[in-house]
Amino acid sequence: MRKPLIVANWKMNPPTLKEARRIFRKTGPKKTGAVICPPFCYLSALKANGAQDCHYEEKGAYTGEVSPKMLRDLGVEYVILGHSERRKYQKETDWLIEKKLKAVMRAGLRPILCIDKISQIPKKIKRGYILAYEPLFAIGTGKPCSIEKAKKMRDRIKKKVKVLLLYGGSVNSSNAQGYIKEAGFDGLLVGGDSLKPREFIDIVKKAC
């Protein structure tokens, strides 16, 4: 079995670069082998390997946006796409997310596409895609999905597509092992607890 892929989604945290450096020093890829996705503004200072979103164009008149090529140039390797918070607050649609997926692949980055239902799986799955099953009720709520329910969904998705599949939603050090060893996921997408170094290191240890 390959080593589980653990991805940290810092969301819009922490509020200062100083704090970001502190967390990264303790939990970054050198320490844990994890993919760390901080806010854009910290990417270059931290030399982080993951990002939380991007635009679908390479460059141009898109105020406030960041392109996959720019991310690649900074040494980023993975990009989270279609996170439920972006679908909800930025009104991102499957159509838009699919455009981003293609752009990320063109730039030589690996997309981590978040889904909460089977219908969000793209029609054409390319080699290199990573999916993250994140049930809405479990995201940021501290109410994780049961291992049994997660396993059922894992089996349904795996039957449909052969991709690396992560679980996300209220992952902590007590349930991390279950999603990998019992439910059979290939890795984890961790939000809240990825900002707590001790907890995150414990999650990585339990999962691996």
Ligand code: PGA
């Ligand atoms: P959570 O977030 O671990 O805080 O539930 C997961 C996510 O939003 O990817």
